[in-house]
Amino acid sequence: MKTNLEIKTKPVKIERVSPKEYLSIPRSDIKSARFVPPKIGSKSFGSMRVEYKHLKYKPVG
Known part of the structure; x- marks a missing residue:
């Protein structure tokens, strides 16, 4: 049985x-x-505004 697991992500540079x-x-x-x-x-x-050196992929949802 073949299952196709897909995790939806979005690229994040600043969060x-x-x-x-x-x-x-x-x-x-x-x-x-x-x-x-x-x-x-x-x-x-409060919060911290972080800019990453490289893109990170975060799950959407």
Whole structure:
């Protein structure tokens, strides 16, 4: 029986991630990073705008 598994992905060069996710990204993969402050009244700690050196493929969904 032959199954054709297809995982839909999209190329990502720049994305916003949480501070926790940012810490798990290898520094050798990051071209630049910038802190994006939270909105006034928000309970979050803000996010990080990360630009990768090379394209990453992230699952869509």
